[in-house]
Amino acid sequence: MTDLGYLCIMKRNGMEFDGLKPATGSGKKLYMETYGCQMNVGDTEIVVSLMQGEGYVHTDNIAEADVILVNTCSVRDNAEQRVWGRLSEFKKYKDSRKGVVVGVIGCMAERLKEELMERERIVDIVAGPDSYRDLPRLVRSAADGARSVNVHLSREETYAEISPVRMDRNGVSAFISIMRGCDNMCSYCIVPFTRGRERSRDPQTIVSEARGLFTEGYREVTLLGQNVNSYAWKTPEGGTIDFPTLLKLVASVNPLLRVRFATSHPKDLSDKVLEIMSCMPNICRCIHLPAQSGSNRMLRLMNRKYTREWYMERVAAIRRLIPDCAVTTDLMTGFCGETEDDHLDTLSLMRSVGYDFAYMFKYSERPGTKAAESMPDDVPDGVKTARLTEIINLQNELSLAGNRRDVGKRFEVLAEGVSKKRADQMFGRTSQNKVVIFDGAGHREGEYLCVEITDCTSATLIGKVMGA
Incomplete structure (x- = not known):
């Protein structure tokens, strides 16, 4: 196993955890680019692990790669356009070196499989988020001249027993995926269609992975899921391990291991989570709570399943139970039918919460979603841009004010x-x-x-x- 880059094997609670580092050696070279969310970063680490098992060596030099894989995102159109641009650039590597395999994996692969295989015949393989175990076979087929697609969505796949190859540079912070998929069906969002239904990973494998990372020297883990608060693992005895319980189990690995999590859906953030956080200092004092809009009318159209009032009550609970907790968010402007009053509601929500940080973006229509099928994208782009600028400017003010309050502490x-x-x-x-x-x-x-x-x-x- 040593020539494939295995660093160590640790046994805890009757389970094995393989701590993996990128392999070195003279095997065939794998180059990867990753776009999108933290979930995609975690998936890339799983893919590298699977390919190392086939003898591939990861490289940062695309010019020497035998296999080029791009892990993609479909949440917004600009992420997809960047990938199309990169595929055109990959063509020169296929032309200059015989046998180079190019693959597109992830959410864009799931959504645009036919188009990806048709365009300029650059792409040899297409694999969706639940098909990564099949990548070694797909690559072998491509090397023999076949072009292949596997975008099967699974109700069970969590890659629970696969030890990710840690691609971070500092060896301090790492991601741990605790669940996959999403059941929320927000009207603007493509994720349920590209990542499938929610399913949770065995908690014992999660705790074992966290313990192994701490032993390797990592001091921070981030538990990842589209909606971590929905985590629910059914035990053989018929019980359920929920997210607060899992959070406590991971934080109990060692008090020197910081624990973060992302992302929390406002409709599911319970007091139980906040109470666990309040009594365990190594669970970080930061909650990412995407609002998307401050307008109840927009929240209904987005199918967010909560109101502004519910959201503010959850923020009040955070302030009450964890006074030193930072709150960050996602904000979307220009969604279908958004009026100036709706926009002002978002600005007022920002002021009421006093966000420490926000991811802010313009709505871009995603084919296949309810919004794309039944709601006109009727806010002019110039209006979207102007509103986004206001949101960004306000958030800069809020962030500066919050940081100034920290001076002297x-x-x-x-x-x-x-x-x-x-x-x-x-x-x-x-x-x-x-x-x-x-x-x-x-x-x-x-x-x-x-x-x-x-x-x-x-x-x-x-x-x-x-x-x-």
Whole structure:
């Protein structure tokens, strides 16, 4: 096993956890590009693991690759357009080196399988999110001249026993997928059609993976799912392990292991989750709670299954049970039929919550969704852009105000690496997921530091490390 890059095998609770690193050697080379969400990053690590099992070696140099795979996202149109552009660039590698295989995997593969196989015959294989186990066979077939597609959606696949190859650079933070798919059927969203129905992963494999990562030196894990609050594992005895229980199990691995999670659907965020967070300091004080809109009319059209009032009650519960918790969000502007009053409702929600950070974007119609089939995309692009600009400007103000409130305070910061701007500085994050820049002299990645905040921008805290 050593020539395939296996680092270690650890036995815990009768289970095995394989801690994997990218392999090195003279085998065939695999190059991957990843677009989209954290779930896609986690999927790429699973794919690399599966391909290493076939003797492939991961490379960052596309020019030497025997297999080029692009892991795709279909949530917004611009992500798909970037992939189409990259496929055109991949053609030169196929033309320059005989036998190079190009594959498209992930959500775009699921949605556009026919078009991907037809366009310029660049693509040799197409594999959906539940078909990654079949990739070695698909690659072998492509090497023999066959072009293949597997976009079967599964109700059971979770890749639970596959040990991801960690592609992060710092060896400090890692993702752990706890479930796949989504049942929410938001009217604008393609995810249920590209990733299938919700199914949860065996909690014992999740805890074992977290324990193995800590043993390898990782100090932070993020539990991933389209809606982590829906996690539910049926036990052989007929009981159910829910997300709060899983969260406590993972946080109990070691008090020095930070635990984050994403994403929480507002309709399912329970007090039980908040109570577990409040009594376990190593569960990070940050909740990503996508609002999408502050207008009840828009929320109904989006099929979000909650009201503005429900959302604000959940925020109030967070403030009550975890006073130091940061709240971040997703905001969409320009959804079908959105009026100026709807937009103003979103701005007022932002002010009421005082978000620490937000992902903000314009609505783009996704073929196959309820919105695309029955709701006109009738907000002019210029209006969408103007509203998005207002949202971004307001969020910058809110982020700056929140960061200024942190000046003078001290936080435990997990050091993650060298600052991109200055080699003598390091960066890390607080429990609230805020980036802090500090003097790096004498410090290392993975170290917990007490940092006093001395200054800030809207995006970053600046601090000095305090003595022990």
